Amino acid sequence: MKERIEKYIRKKRREKAIKMIKDNIFIILGVLGLIILLIILKILKKKAKKKVKAKIKETIKSGIDSMRDKESSSDGDEEAEE
Numbered sequence: 001m002k003e004r005i006e007k008y009i010r011k012k013r014r015e016k017a018i019k020m021i022k023d024n025i026f027i028i029l030g031v032l033g034l035i036i037l038l039i040i041l042k043i044l045k046k047k048a049k050k051k052v053k054a055k056i057k058e059t060i061k062s063g064i065d066s067m068r069d070k071e072s073s074s075d076g077d078e079e080a081e082e
Contacts, residue, residue, distance in 0.1 A: 021028070
């Protein structure tokens, strides 16, 4: 008799847990989707930062190269005039 009562109590607990999950499934899925979205945005943010840093380095490098080209061309003009 005791075993039957314990089985009955476990069954009721299971049913109660399943009912709670069914009632809140949309909230659970919404929270899970939000967490996944935040993770994806974090990954995209890191990639965007890398691209911006690479673009800045490229711009600085091309700026320095163009300054060197101007200096070398102006030095060449001065030597030709002398």
